[in-house]
Amino acid sequence: MNMKNRTFGVIGLGNFGATVAAELTRFGNHVIGIDSDEKQVTRHADSMAQTMIADAREEAALREAGLAECDVALVAMGSDLEASILAAMNLKLLGVEKVWAKATTKTHHRILSKLGVDRVIHPEVEVGQHIAQVLHNPLVRDYVSLGNGYHVVNFRIPEALEGKALKDLPHTEKYKLRCIGVMRGSEFVGQDGDSCELQRDDLLLLLGQRQDLRDFATSL
Structure with missing residues (x-):
């Protein structure tokens, strides 16, 4: 399947849903936006391929809107528990291949999971x-969770490590971390085994488990 030509359905065009829909459209996808609020539909009509006023609690309404033909659908409303659950159930009944849904509580999450939702998300959390x-450690610029306890963390090299060789850092043996590389501005300048001399404000990209990454960050 060509990822640039997929069709997405987004149910609920509040801040979260509308942002996801607009970004998917920007990536070149065909996006169908659904909301029961006429004002929301009108507000976002120009930011996606198709918008429609519809009650997601009704399977027929979603079918008429073309959701059955979507490759992926996102239930983006969280405050109306009943509407969220019925929308997710209807999408599964329509045979949508992948269904994602926003949850606001643990109970909401459990219900959506029981309905077979492929991924339940908690955006605010x-x-x-x-x-x-990121706030906890000022040296952490950003991080990505890879699942199973593993993360890739972007560390800013502090003044204390300026001039040290990458191979001399204790990240491999002491902290069991893997260096993916070093970024200096927009340039990739080194990785494991390279005789890369670190400069202040270089970004060190490390792969490892959360506690090992925390211990390494604390040691800096």
């Missing part, structure tokens, strides 16, 4: 955790 991790 996930963004909050991400920001807290």
Whole structure:
């Protein structure tokens, strides 16, 4: 399947849903936006291929809107628990290949999972955790979770490590971390085994488990 030519359905055009829909459209996808609020539909009509006022609690309404032909659908509304659950159920009944849904509580999450939703997301929680991790250690510029406890973390090299060789850092043996590389501005300048001399504000990209990454960050 050509990823640039997929069709996505987004149900709920609040801030979260509308942002996802607009970005998917920007990537070149065909996006169908659904909301029961006429104002929301009108507001975002120009940012995606197709928008429609529809009640996602009705299977027939979603079928008429073309959701059955979508490769992936996102239930982006979280405050209306009943509408969210019924929308997810209807999408599964329509045979949509992949269904994602936003949840606001643990109970909401469990129900969506029981309905067979492929991925349940908590945007506010996930963004909050991400920001807290970055705020906690000023040397951490950003990070990506890879699952199973593994992360890729972007560390800013502090003044104390300026001039040291990459191969002399204790990340491999002491902290069991893998160096993916070093970025200097927009340039890739080194990786494991290279005789790369670190400069202040270089970005060190490390792969490892959370506790090992934390211990290494604390040691800096």
